[in-house]
Amino acid sequence: MEATQDQDNKALDGPILSTFLKYLLPSIIGMLAMSSASIVDGIFIGNYVGVTALAAVNLIIPILSVLFGVGLMLSIGGSVRGGKYLGEKNTAAASGIFSKTLIAVIGYAIVIIVLGLVFESSLFGLLGATDELIPLMSDYYRVIMPFLLAQLVTIVLYFFVRLDGFPSLAATALVMGSVVNMVLDYLFIGVFGWGLSGAAWATGLSQLLPLLTLLTYFLSRKRKLRFSLRQKNWSEVFKAAYNGLSEFINEISGGIIAFIFNLMLIHRAGVDGVAAITVLNYLLMIGFMIYFSISDTAQVMLSQNFGAQNTQRLKQFLAITFSMTSLLSMFFIAILLLFNESLIYLFVDAEGADKTVAIAIEFVYYVWPIFIFAGANMTISGYLTAIHLPFQSGVVSLCRSLIFPASLLVLLYVMFDDTRFVLALPIGEVLTFALALGFFIRHQPQRAIDDENAKKSDATAKQRLA
Incomplete structure (x- = not known):
């Protein structure tokens, strides 16, 4: 059975473009479903609860970013390591890292849920929450936290299920969750008037369906990865997590930058600026999720071909990836510049939100160059x-998501007495591109394999000497 499965591994021997699209299209559908759920949350919150509620949710983002960052680091790092094992046709090792990653994430989720609820007030204080925002933040936070267990386990299963050749199942799970979230948002916020707690219940309950859907993976006879509680060499989890460092940096840095932004905007533009x-x-989210x-x-294609030492296929998959991101960048820029006002009004009630809309439009014209790089x-x-x-990878991610934007935010905040410090985001992307390009030139496919x-x-040689 395993031999047949290895021969059918399209990542290693299938047509380049069709194989890439077979994995990409379900991934985009899944990621859009995931981001659309957050966007729909924002639309209902902004229109039914108000811009103050939008600001309250944004203040919680740094906490959730840190918590999800560790889960992503374990999940992506483990799946990349698993992909290398599959490329080497070592399904036993791939199953081992899958099992250990899943167990580690479950344990981590239980711990952070307990600690997060116990230290709620301290966390809100660190985030600079005002007396006006704290009750709204609590309404959302206390409901959403217990559901993190389902969300984090779903993340692990999503990456490994896709790795094992079931991209459609992974995408279907996220789409189903998104649809349920939209329906529950309408009921809990629009019909029942539960406010932010309704948004949290909608998001939390909608995460249970994707988890149940992904669990059907274990019923498939075609799967290569096997789960077992009895594992050895747990240090491999930390090594794999290190390989997912860039994703952790992206998440935790996003939280830190959001924290800095919130403090600056509360001082310069008040709650309207945070909203x-x-x-x-929300407007940037769709583009970034498609890039992701x-x-x-x-990564699914490259990690397995790197393990198989197939230089030519590495180059071909990279060429497709860069071409797609370039075309999409031009599309996103056009949409953002031509339809920004209409898009912004999706998230706020037309009455009484003129200041929030004006600030948001100003921000759009500051940040659109982000999509170039x-x-x-x-x-x-x-x-x-x-x-x-x-x-x-971690250096690129750290510079892109934290070092450059944070440094530039502070610098521009001191230089300007208005909100032009938002320009730190596109400038940071430009500087990151110069750094990333240098790494890419140094570690092109053939040289990476030789290394x-x-x-x-x-x-x-060291083992023989020992």
Whole structure:
């Protein structure tokens, strides 16, 4: 059975474009479903609860970013390691890292849920929440936290199920969750008037269906990955997590940047400014999620071909990835510049939100150049992760998501007395691109494979000497 499965591994021997699209399209559908759920939340909150509620949700983002960052680091790092094992036709090792990653994430989720609820007030204080926002934040936070267990387990299963050749199942799970979230948002917020707690219940309950859907993977006879509680060599989880460092950095840095933005905007523009940046985040989310889908799909292809040492296919998959991100960048820029006002009014009630809308439009004209470089930066970071260069990938991610934007935010905040410090985001992307391009040139496919073989030869020689 295993031999047949290995022969049918399209990532290693299937047509390049059709194989890439087979994985990419379900991934985009799944990621859009995931992001659309958040966007629909924002639409209902902004129109039925108000811009103050939007600001309250945005203040919670730093907490959730940190918590999800660890889950993503374990999940993506584990799946990349598993992909290399599958490329080497070592299904036993791939099953081992799958099992250990899933167990580790479950344990982590239980701990953070308990700690997060116990230290709620302290966390809100650190986020700079005002007396006006704290009750709204609590309404959302206390409901959403217990559901993190289902959300984090879903993340693990999503990445490994896709890795094992079931991209449609993974996408279907996310789509089903998104549809349920939309229906529950309408009922809980629009009909029942439950406010932010209704949004939290809708999001939390809608996460149970994707989890149940992904669990059907264990019923398939065609799957390569097997789950077992009895595992050894738990240090491998930490090694795999290190390989997912860039994704952790992206998530936790996003939370830190959101925290900095919120403090600056509360001081310069009040609650309307925080609500405006929340709307902008929703507008940027779809583009970034599609970039992430492309990068993530490339990782599935690249990690396995890196393990199989197939230089030509590595180059071909990279060419497709860069071409797609470039075309999409032009599309996103056009949409953002031509239809920004109409898009913003989706998230706020037309009456009484003129200041929020005006600030959000101003932000759009500051940040649209992000899309010129963000896709390429995410692709290169994903490539470096796929070829097991977590340090280089982490440096790119750290500079892109934290060092450059944070430094520039502080600098521009001091230089300008208005909201032009938002320009820190596109400038940071430009600087990151220069850094990422240097890493990519240094670690192109053939050289990366040669370096990997040299490491193996050194390790073998040391074992013989020992």
